[in-house]
Amino acid sequence: MTWAAVLLLAAGTYALRLAGPMLRRRITLPEAAVRYCGLGAVVLLAAFIATSTMIDGTRLVGPTRPAAVAVGAILALRRAPFIVVVCGAAVTAAVLRLAGLP
Amino acid sequence: MRLIRRTVVLVRGAGLLRDVIAVASAVGxxxxxxxxxxxxxxxAPELTIGMSLLVFAGGAQFLAVGVIGAGGGIAAAIxxxxxxxxxxxxxxxxxxxxxxxxxxxRIVGSHLMIDESVAFALAQREPERRRRAYWMCGIAVFVCWNLGTALGVLAGGAVGDPNVLGLDAAFPAGLLALLLPSLADRVxxxxxxxxxxxxxxxTPLLQPGAGLLLALIALAFALPLPARRPGRRP
Known part of the structure; x- marks a missing residue:
């Protein structure tokens, strides 16, 4: 790792972050396109949640993490407070790992 | 009445702050x-701390250090x-x-754009609450991520595996809870x-980011978009 690498990664990431707001200002998007952008963010977040639940790098993970996220999902669907959802998933994963599950 | 309304706003704000603190401390x-x-x-310590300040994207930072560690080279890591x-x-x-x-x-807010701040913002309906959620989450996570990185660099091997605490499951579960209100819409x-x-x-067949972007193909299944509130005129 060098400063050049850090700065290139930082500049590229910042450009990607700034591009959305800049584009929004330059062009007036039709209503349908605005709704598509909202849906696109939902799809990307859902995909991010699914891959970070099931996959580490490019390998499938063991059963512990998906099971713990499922517990969190059930709590969230039952309208448990956010903190309960987060802690419920973490505690489930920690307990399953203590029990020796991968 | 005004006092009651202000109290309600305060209580709601406190709920948001509590949720933001929960996420930010886990990020730390x-x-x-x-x-x-x-x-x-x-x-090098200064590179690690600089990376967290300037890149401020956990997934990409782990990935870049991992790729270089695996001998993939700097270009591949970037x-x-x-x-x-x-x-x-x-x-x-x-x-x-x-x-x-x-x-x-725009300049500051763009740097605070992360999965958590986007999800917190999307979970709010009113524009003002959306704005507050975005900034609160972005700032809190930025502070915790960088403090955490600095402490981790200093402590070195004394920091244990966060998976033992189940944090790897806490993140997707928290993001899912934030995303649920947006999923009430059938499309x-x-x-x-x-x-x-x-x-x-x-994702197992491609690079991690490529799998995510391919997911956007799913937008084709939103077609045709049903007209918003059919039969009603503004």
Missing amino acids: VVGASFGAMAAAAGV LAGLLLNARHLPFGLAVGAAFDRGWAT ALRVALIGATIAVVA
């Missing part, structure tokens, strides 16, 4: 593990990190209105499920 622990991992991989971060462009189109009130907020639920499936199937 992961930041510490990033710092320790980078130190173990032989990355490309992999940028591919994983490409999702921020559509994020910006979706939540740009929540923070962009002029050049100063959104359908495209989200299809997109998630595409990403999980594609």
Whole structure:
């Protein structure tokens, strides 16, 4: 790792972050396109949640993490407070790992 | 009446703050593990801390250090990190209105664009609450991520594996709880499920970021978009 690498990664990431707001200002998007952008963010977040639940790098993970996220999902669907959802998933994963599950 | 209304707003604000603190403190622990991992991989302390300040994207940072550690080279590490971060462009189109009130907020707010701040913002209906959620979450996570990284670098091997605490499951579960209100819409639920499936199937075959971007194919299943509130005119 060098400063050049850090700065290139930082500049590229910042450009990607700034591009959305800049584009929004330059062009007036039709209503349908605005709704598509909202849906696109939902799809990307859902995909991010699914891959970070099931996959580490490019390998499938063991059963512990998906099971713990499922517990969190059930709590969230039952309208448990956010903190309960987060802690419920973490505690489930920690307990399953203590029990020796991968 | 005004007092009651103000109290309600305060209570709601407190709920948001509590949720933001929960996420940010978990981010802090992961930041510490990033710092320790980078130190173990032989990355100089000032580079690790600079990376957390300037890149401020956990997934891409772990990935870049991992690729270099595996002998993939600097160019591959940067490309992999940028591919994983490409999702921020559509994020910006979706939540740009929540923070962009002029050049100063655009410049600072863009840097605070992360999965958590986007999800917190999307979970709010009113524009003002959306704006507050975005900034609160972005700032809190930025502070915790960087403090965590610095502590991790200093503590080195003393930082344990965050998976023992179950933090690897806490993040997807928290993001899912934030995403649920957006999934109440049937079209959104359908495209989200299809997109998630595409990403999980594609990611083991491709680079991590490429699988995520492929998920956008799911948007085709939103067609044709039903007219908003059919039969009603503004």
